[in-house]
Amino acid sequence: MLNNKTVGIIGNPNVGKTYLFNRMTACVGCVGNWAGVTATTCESRTCGEDQYRLLDLPGCYHLAEGREIQATEGQQEVASYLSKRDVDLWLNVLDVTNLQQQLYLTIQLLEAGKRVICVINRIDLLPKVQKEIDITELGKLLQVPIVKVSAKLGMGMRDLEAVIKSELTNPTLDGREYPVQYHQAIEQLLDKETHHGLTRWQAWQKIIQADNQPVAPAWHFNQQIAELRNTTGTLTDVMALTRTEFIENCCQRTIKEKGISRDDRDKILDRWFLHPWLGLPIFFVMMFTVFWLSMGCGQLLQGILEPLLKLITVELPTFICKLYRLPVVVEIVLVHGIGISLVTALSFFPVLQVMFFSLYLLEESGYMTRAAIVMDRIMRQLDLPGESMVALVLGLGCNVPGILATRHIPKKNDKIVTALMMPFMSCGARLTIFAVFASVFFPRQAASVLFSLYVLGISIAFLTGLIARFCGLTQRQTSDNYLLEIPGYQWPSWSMGVKQAYQRTQRFVWRALGVIVPICITLALCNHISYTGELLIQPADNSILAWLGKSLSILFYPIGLQAEHWPLVVSLLMGLLAKEVVLTTLNVFYSQMNTNITLASSANELLMDCLTEIGTNISQGYSYFIPSLHADLPAWASYLNPEHINADAVMSYLIFTLLYFPCVSTLYATARQTSWRWAGISVLWSTGIAYLCAAGYLVLKGYVTNSVIELLILLGALGVSYYIKEQIKKRVTEKLNKAEGVTSP
Amino acid sequence: MQSIDVNEALGKKLMIVSLRRFSVAKREELYIRGLLPGKMLQLVQISPMGDPLIIRVDQQKFAMNCDTWAQLDLEEIPTC
Numbered sequence: 001m002l003n004n005k006t007v008g009i010i011g012n013p014n015v016g017k018t019y020l021f022n023r024m025t026a027c028v029g030c031v032g033n034w035a036g037v038t039a040t041t042c043e044s045r046t047c048g049e050d051q052y053r054l055l056d057l058p059g060c061y062h063l064a065e066g067r068e069i070q071a072t073e074g075q076q077e078v079a080s081y082l083s084k085r086d087v088d089l090w091l092n093v094l095d096v097t098n099l100q101q102q103l104y105l106t107i108q109l110l111e112a113g114k115r116v117i118c119v120i121n122r123i124d125l126l127p128k129v130q131k132e133i134d135i136t137e138l139g140k141l142l143q144v145p146i147v148k149v150s151a152k153l154g155m156g157m158r159d160l161e162a163v164i165k166s167e168l169t170n171p172t173l174d175g176r177e178y179p180v181q182y183h184q185a186i187e188q189l190l191d192k193e194t195h196h197g198l199t200r201w202q203a204w205q206k207i208i209q210a211d212n213q214p215v216a217p218a219w220h221f222n223q224q225i226a227e228l229r230n231t232t233g234t235l236t237d238v239m240a241l242t243r244t245e246f247i248e249n250c251c252q253r254t255i256k257e258k259g260i261s262r263d264d265r266d267k268i269l270d271r272w273f274l275h276p277w278l279g280l281p282i283f284f285v286m287m288f289t290v291f292w293l294s295m296g297c298g299q300l301l302q303g304i305l306e307p308l309l310k311l312i313t314v315e316l317p318t319f320i321c322k323l324y325r326l327p328v329v330v331e332i333v334l335v336h337g338i339g340i341s342l343v344t345a346l347s348f349f350p351v352l353q354v355m356f357f358s359l360y361l362l363e364e365s366g367y368m369t370r371a372a373i374v375m376d377r378i379m380r381q382l383d384l385p386g387e388s389m390v391a392l393v394l395g396l397g398c399n400v401p402g403i404l405a406t407r408h409i410p411k412k413n414d415k416i417v418t419a420l421m422m423p424f425m426s427c428g429a430r431l432t433i434f435a436v437f438a439s440v441f442f443p444r445q446a447a448s449v450l451f452s453l454y455v456l457g458i459s460i461a462f463l464t465g466l467i468a469r470f471c472g473l474t475q476r477q478t479s480d481n482y483l484l485e486i487p488g489y490q491w492p493s494w495s496m497g498v499k500q501a502y503q504r505t506q507r508f509v510w511r512a513l514g515v516i517v518p519i520c521i522t523l524a525l526c527n528h529i530s531y532t533g534e535l536l537i538q539p540a541d542n543s544i545l546a547w548l549g550k551s552l553s554i555l556f557y558p559i560g561l562q563a564e565h566w567p568l569v570v571s572l573l574m575g576l577l578a579k580e581v582v583l584t585t586l587n588v589f590y591s592q593m594n595t596n597i598t599l600a601s602s603a604n605e606l607l608m609d610c611l612t613e614i615g616t617n618i619s620q621g622y623s624y625f626i627p628s629l630h631a632d633l634p635a636w637a638s639y640l641n642p643e644h645i646n647a648d649a650v651m652s653y654l655i656f657t658l659l660y661f662p663c664v665s666t667l668y669a670t671a672r673q674t675s676w677r678w679a680g681i682s683v684l685w686s687t688g689i690a691y692l693c694a695a696g697y698l699v700l701k702g703y704v705t706n707s708v709i710e711l712l713i714l715l716g717a718l719g720v721s722y723y724i725k726e727q728i729k730k731r732v733t734e735k736l737n738k739a740e741g742v743t744s745p
Numbered sequence: 746m747q748s749i750d751v752n753e754a755l756g757k758k759l760m761i762v763s764l765r766r767f768s769v770a771k772r773e774e775l776y777i778r779g780l781l782p783g784k785m786l787q788l789v790q791i792s793p794m795g796d797p798l799i800i801r802v803d804q805q806k807f808a809m810n811c812d813t814w815a816q817l818d819l820e821e822i823p824t825c
Contacts, residue, residue: 241777279793377794486806
């Protein structure tokens with residue numbers, strides 16, 4: 001019966017629209033989404049007997065009336081759905097904690113003549129925020145049915161279903177009066193327009209448009225309207241003010257705040273967190289704690305998880321393959337492809353889990369907003385919001401959670417720029433590479449080498465930000481863009497935090513696997529097939545990968561690597577997978593040792609090995625919490641001595657490792673937060689700048705000064721980047737001019 | 746109407762006289778967030794780098810730019 005009906009979900013950003021959508025369509029299949037970032041409309045059918053179409057629209061605070069050109073993407077999409085007539089009923093989702101602001105959209109919907117059900121979400125929070133809402137009174141004032149739900153916990157869903165059904169089958173709307181009454185003169189004006197067949201909404205649009213025209217409409221000379229315009233400005237002001245006053249009145253009559261205000265406690269906490277001198281140090285201490293906790297706890301958990309994973313996905317399959325004499329290709333795909341990729345992706349699990357949990361705590365307690373405020377001024381030098389600093393600092397632990405933390409950044413372009421800056425924040429995996437190389441080649445200045453590499457990375461990140469600003473990617477954060485609500489402090493719910501962190505991590509890891517597995521299989525095959533097409537049991541120097549490394553070493557000549565250093569080149573290639581793999585690759589090639597295919601005689605032995613490894617990892621767990629510069633030198637490090645390779649070349653290799661394409665997981669995270677196009681740009685940009693810096697270092701060091709070719713390459717690269725920059729700038733200015741051209745008349 | 750100097754305003758109760766100096770779109774946004782002409786506004790704190798400012802309207806706290814502050818028309822309310 002309801003089959004041809006459509007119901008739309010609408011509301012402010014981050015009020016739980018997608019939660020409700022998923023809850024209502026659960027039987028059909030959940031449309032997974034990151035909280036608060038429904039970029040486009042999702043559509044699905046509901047479950048149960050009477051199915052109807054359900055739309056999940058992106059969030060918007062209010063609709064831009066009579067100013068379509070200035071509307072944001074979300075507003076435009078919502079407006080286009082509103083003007084189409086095929087949505088039968090709107091569910092206006094309201095968050096219980098901040099009703100006053102959200103009711104504006106409700107009023108707009110009602111004036112647009114839409115059939116609306118107000119869904120007050122998150123009622124489970126009511127006792128926490130110490131509020132009471134009289135929904136019958138509110139329903140009377142607004143003249144709409146109101147339902148209280150908690151989409152997260154599934155409370156009130158049956159009531160909602162019942163109300164939706166009754167509204168869809170026998171609408172109660174027709175002949176309803178509009179809740180907000182404007183000034184008499186304006187009502188007359190609106191009446192006149194509605195007599196011509198327009199709805200109240202369309203009438204308003206027409207009036208506002210006419211009001212903003214340079215040629216004054218006739219009613220400007222009406223005495224009452226002229227007076228109104230004199231006192232408040234434009235008719236848009238009159239409209240907005242009347243509505244907000246109505247809403248305030250509504251809220252005063254229906255919402256009762258009980259209990260003590262927490263002003264005093266908030267005041268004391270804010271005095272410290274936003275302290276003129278201590279605010280910044282406290283921010284860095286907080287960030288460092290998150291960083292340290294997630295790396296420490298994460299690695300400790302990783303120490304337990306990884307041997308188990310290796311046992312299940314690498315060693316056991318190897319054992320079985322050997323036992324049943326399965327073809328080598330099967331083993332390569334199963335073990336070196338799928339197995340290794342599972343270990344790579346899943347080993348992120350604990351670190352991400354702890355990081356997300358700590359972020360959840362910061363966010364829920366209310367500190368995150370303060371952090372953004374503290375960093376706002378500094379980041380504004382780059383025209384970025386304070387939130388991007390939080391993300392960048394987290395990126396120092398691991399780029400993946402750093403990029404995932406950019407979801408707190410409200411504007412899309414700022415998010416993109418932060419994601420572009422992220423690869424240059426040196427992560428923990430890169431630190432191990434630097435530590436090993438620095439202690440072999442620069443034993444006395446290891447610390448200063450490490451420090452300068454970090455500084456180089458951070459400065460390149462800021463350079464990226466500056467270039468982005470120069471290209472016009474980030475717009476100056478004018479006053480128009482900054483009015484941030486500061487929530488009160490509250491105790492976060494621990495169980496919710498664990499649940500949320502788990503869900504976010506799980507979603508990320510599963511999706512990342514889709515990218516990592518194919519890449520891993522390809523690399524594994526390249527590593528085990530010789531260029532003549534034979535299968536190799538062990539990676540050797542005639543594999544496709546080695547051959548590739550040797551041929552590519554020509555490309556790396558400007559950064560000091562020669563044909564005999566092909567393992568370093570291959571390690572760079574393998575580093576695309578994850579920076580952790582760089583050292584493993586070098587291990588395989590330099591020691592010519594058989595690393596992970598030490599064949600155990602029985603499954604028992606495998607298990608024992610695994611358990612011993614876990615035991616050692618746990619007993620050494622404390623070391624993860626103590627940052628140290630001295631890495632345990634692996635056995636093969638002796639092959640990498642100053643006789644084999646020039647120290648300058650090593651330094652430039654390290655610079656390249658620091659700056660080039662971080663890893664597939666980061667690539668995937670970037671694509672997820674921005675788009676594949678920007679992820680591609682990020683890869684090109686980071687690799688290009690890495691090449692330039694590494695080569696530039698050598699040129700400066702006088703290692704290959706007389707090589708004209710390299711200088712030419714450098715100049716060429718500079719020219720190309722300059723050209724690209726100019727092109728981007730041109731396009732951006734064109735776009736801006738176009739936008740201005742449209743707005744000015 | 747002039748805006749009031751940040752340092753002078755700190756801790757004082759002020760009244761929003763008008764938002765005339767903002768664009769229409771921004772004005773609408775400010776109204777929706779509760780910054781209406783005639784409302785009381787208090788400058789609670791200045792954040793570490795001198796910007797943004799922490800203000801309070803009714804029970805809600807906001808962080809606001811100095812630029813936005815400069816565009817507000819405010820009036821000091823004499824304390825009795």
